[in-house]
Amino acid sequence: MATLRVGADLFLGAPNKKQVNEIRNHFNALPDFAFEEIIGRGAYGLTFRVVEKLANGKTRRLAVKRALSKESESDLRREITWMTRLGGAAHIARVLGTRNVTGGNMTNTRRGLAQLFRTRSRFLIGIEGPVLALEYLENGSLAGMYKRMCRAKTVLPNRILWSFWVCLVRACIAMAYPPDRGINATPRLEQITAGAIPGTLEHGDLHRGNIMIGLTDDFGEHGPIPGLKLIDFGTAQTDVNTHTRATPGTSWNIREMSNMMLDIIAHRTVLIETNNPVTYKGYETGASEILDVPGGGGANYPTLDEDFRDLMARCLARDQNLRPSLPAILTESLARAGKGAASYGANQALETDEAIRDVLKNLIYDASTTLPSDPIEIGWVLV
Ligand SMILES: Nc1ncnc2c1ncn2[C@@H]1O[C@H](COP(=O)(O)OP(=O)(O)O)[C@@H](O)[C@H]1O
Ligand SMILES: [Mg+2]
Structure with missing residues (x-):
């Protein structure tokens, strides 16, 4: 059977301003982070680049992905689950933080907080829905x-x-x-x-x-x-x-x-x-x-x-x-x-x-x- 490897990564129109602003405002409000720009818009996710100021005076960039809609949250959750299971593999992008809550904002629940602290994902607290933060790979695709x-x-x-x-x-x-x-x-x-x-x-x-x-x-x-x-x-x-x-x-x-x-x-x-x-x-x-x-x-x-x-x-x-x-x-x-x-x-x-x-x-x-x-x-x- 012929397979055309186009995949899910088709450009599907301009991203919703509200979804972009949520992420922009979230990171710009954190003392050590700044929002840079949108770097991807696929079938189910929006990906952004943000920059983090590190304690040693250096900076590092992160790629942050959120779902495009409620319906596409399950795809992002699947991605988070698998990327976490692949954590530690040299040829898979390194996961720096995740937020994988199932519906609603769980940041105030004990379980949600414990999960976030355990995984060093405090910088994602407050974002609605699942989020995945990866090391940013500067050399492109x-x-x-x-x-x-x-x-x-x-x-x-x-x-x-x-x-x-x-x-x-x-x-x-x-x-x-x-x-x-x-x-x-x-x-x-x-x-x-x-x-x-x-x-x-x-x-x-x-x-x-x-x-x-x-x-x-x-x-x-x-x-x-x-x-x-x-x-x-x-x-x-x-x-x-x-x-x-x-x-x-x-x-x-x-x-x-x-x-x-x-x-x-x-x-x-x-x-x-x-x-x-x-x-x-x-x-x-x-x-x-x-x-x-x-x-x-x-x-x-x-x-x-x-x-x-x-x-x-x-x-x-x-x-x-x-x-x-x-x-x-x-x-x-x-x-x-x-x-x-x-x-x-x-x-x-x-x-x-x-x-x-x-x-x-x-x-x-x-x-x-x-x-x-x-x-x-x-x-x-x-x-
Ligand atoms: N860790 C990363 N470092 C640098 N760029 C990235 C990273 N993750 C994603 N991108 C950029 O964002 C685009 C979209 O990310 P991707 O996870 O493939 O989402 P989509 O579901 O939109 O295809 C990628 O094609 C790549 O250009
Ligand atoms: Mg892709």
């Missing part, structure tokens, strides 16, 4: 980078592809083995718990607007390349309808992540299931776009690493049983991602630290990432 990459016709070096891919695989590990270390937990590299049965959490809205670009210095896994972090769990689910989707949970997440990598390579949205599947090494795969086989488009990407093509082909195998397991993907990806420029032979000049720094500078660091990124690009007129 993959959607913004993708747009600039397409405009500049930049071919991403393989080392960046591998590094991004490893981050996305780590995020899939977090979803399969949620660390459950709570709000504001120090991030740790996601691990596969030996012997544990993986969960079936499916993100449900994996597209580049929901993948944020973090920093480089996390765990020494990225070298000069920034890590990626997942956001937007409002449509996450564990009870996927198996009549419409044969690949729930991890398998679906990996499939979507692979599709996203194909898009980045192709500079366009690749609809893998409507592509003619090709036969590659004796099995059918949806990765035809990057494979050098009859009916495939691999010749269009002459510098693309053969190992990357091969792994994508397996991750997008039509037969689920042929897809590699999460541990196998991680081991294989880490091994390849860890190799330096010299391992790219004739193309090694494209893969040096210097070449990578140039690409990152042009596509990420020199770009204005404070603007709302794809697919929300319309200037807001408050009504």
Whole structure:
């Protein structure tokens, strides 16, 4: 079945002035906070950027999300629940505070207060309805980078592809083995718990607007390349309808992540299931776009690493049983991602630290990432 990965993030008109003012007034009334601007307006949530003055004289920014309406509060609650369970995972945006009350204003109840103090979410007391506060990721989303990459016709070096891919695989590990270390937990590299049965959490809205670009210095896994972090769990689910989707949970997440990598390579949205599947090494795969086989488009990407093509082909195998397991993907990806420029032979000049720094500078660091990124690009007129 063809799946168009548009997701829930469509721009649905200007946000309601009252909803914006509630958040603006709330933060501007707090001594250590100031409201900055709206950064997202999706199907069910409004996201804002606020700045906090810290005790050491520094400041930090936060992304704060509230529901658009009473009806959409359940989506935000679902997001809060899952993001809290994923707390402590290095490749999921860090939760700094939540307010997850069910109806009414519970700030005056003992339970509500205890919850807020326990989770260090005092700065959210007084806001009506559920609220989620995240670390603000200054480097923007993959959607913004993708747009600039397409405009500049930049071919991403393989080392960046591998590094991004490893981050996305780590995020899939977090979803399969949620660390459950709570709000504001120090991030740790996601691990596969030996012997544990993986969960079936499916993100449900994996597209580049929901993948944020973090920093480089996390765990020494990225070298000069920034890590990626997942956001937007409002449509996450564990009870996927198996009549419409044969690949729930991890398998679906990996499939979507692979599709996203194909898009980045192709500079366009690749609809893998409507592509003619090709036969590659004796099995059918949806990765035809990057494979050098009859009916495939691999010749269009002459510098693309053969190992990357091969792994994508397996991750997008039509037969689920042929897809590699999460541990196998991680081991294989880490091994390849860890190799330096010299391992790219004739193309090694494209893969040096210097070449990578140039690409990152042009596509990420020199770009204005404070603007709302794809697919929300319309200037807001408050009504
Ligand atoms: N932690 C964050 N840091 C930086 N920007 C963020 C963060 N969270 C969200 N955003 C921005 O806000 C947009 C909307 O947030 P998201 O959670 O995806 O909500 P929606 O349901 O509206 O898609 C994102 O695409 C991103 O540009
Ligand atoms: Mg989103």
